[in-house]
Amino acid sequence: MMQKEKHWMIYGANGYTGELIARKACELGLQPTIAGRNREKIVQLASELKLPFDVFPLKDVNKIASRLKGMNCVLHCAGPFTETSEVMARACLKSHTHYLDITGEIPVYSLLYDLHNEAKSADVMLLPGVGFDIVPTDCIAAKLSKKMLDAKFLSLAFMGLAGVSRGTLKSMLAQAPDGSKMRKNGKIISIPQFSKSKMIEYKGKQLKFHAIPWGDVFTAYHSTKIPNIEVYSFFPGLFTNALQFLGSTVGLFKVPPLLHFSQFLVDQFVTGPSELARQTDKCYLWGEVQNEAGDKLEIRYETEEGYQFTVDSSILAVLEVLKGNYMSGFQTPSLVLGNDFIDKIPGSIQKE
Incomplete structure (x- = not known):
């Protein structure tokens, strides 16, 4: 993948989990672009957090890809994921943007896996499940x-x-x-x-x-x-x-x-x-x-x-990707981030 600036987007930032992630990212001094379909809520949140924002629907792959231009990765938080993930993932392939999400739904993993070869060709990573799921x-x-x-x-x-x-x-x-x-x-x-x-x-x-x-x-x-x-x-x-x-x-x-x-x-x-x-x-x-x-x-x-685990793990996963830690194609958290990634999340303790 051609080197991009370390810009990233939280899509679905007006939802329950997306907003939690946006607020934590802001606390950490990060500057994601927050985006979603609800203009009123996105504008209000962006104004409060002083973050860049965008508002667009998940309908046309080409139009979405144009809004992702310049983004290194997207953290997709807009559900229901069975209805939203494929169009976002296909837009990521077109814009050469890494795709991460927080879903735990088998049908979504299956459809993203079907895009593996296309993602490999585009040198794009499809990494679902970077929250508590999974x-x-x-x-x-x-x-x-x-x-x-x-x-x-x-x-x-x-x-x-x-x-x-x-x-x-x-x-x-x-x-x-x-x-x-x-x-x-x-x-x-x-x-x-x-x-x-x-x-x-x-x-x-x-x-x-x-x-x-x-x-x-x-x-x-x-x-x-x-x-x-x-x-x-x-x-x-x-x-x-x-x-x-x-x-x-x-x-x-x-x-x-x-x-x-x-x-x-x-x-x-x-x-x-x-x-x-x-x-x-x-x-x-x-x-x-x-x-x-x-x-x-x-x-x-x-x-x-x-949900707190999802906030912390998803942001840490994004930061790893922004550092260049990625593998093209469909991936799982342990394959890309290591089986010790759980130990890097606050509060994770292996019990005897």
Whole structure:
């Protein structure tokens, strides 16, 4: 890639997570261009933070590419990512701008992976998942893979998210009809939501975790080459029971008017974790590999709250790219930034 000045953009800076990232970047003395589709909110935030800004929709690839001219990289924070990522990524290929995002959605990873050869030819990096989705789990997977070179099975789990933002919940609604996902013998397969569970020890207690369609089902295979991958999370019993009760109706979210109405309701009533929750809550992660002989290894981590982790990890990832640390094509956090990237995020502690 031809050397560019170290300009970068946060697209979707008016959203919950995008705004948090913009504010933290400003605190650190960085000068990203903040951008999005909502002129009023972007102008207001840019005025408050004294940052350059731009306002444009995600419709025409050529027009978007013209707005990215001169940008070294874009941190894409505008969801739902299944609707926004491809057009932004294609614009990045045209403008020779590195693409980073904070999604954990398997369909997005899949479509970006399909652009791998084009990105290689353009010397552009496509690096999704530089937030809590999926930095900590990807790094844990890579660490375990390095410790057990003949691993054939990988299980990952996490708990402790303080809440969800509007964008995350809207994306969850869109994906709900597709059920959960796991990787078996190298292939991603679908299973019913909450149909697979695993007992995992946490602080001396055995807790029931449920399989979820987390991004690592797609990406950990590329990071580790382990062919069998499952990801689990812990949900309170009432939440799990409610979703199991609604299981037969989630297919209705495939009907666009119903999905859009549900997402509209989310916009009206959901905000996201409070500042106190972001600063005080913790997330707990676990990973285990197993080989065909039955040998096992596990790693446990504690990190800061998920959205706060996303703020810190995404900015650090951008700074690495601005220093020239990139690999063209579709990549994962551990491949580009190293499996110790998790240890560079404040509050990350490997537990015994």
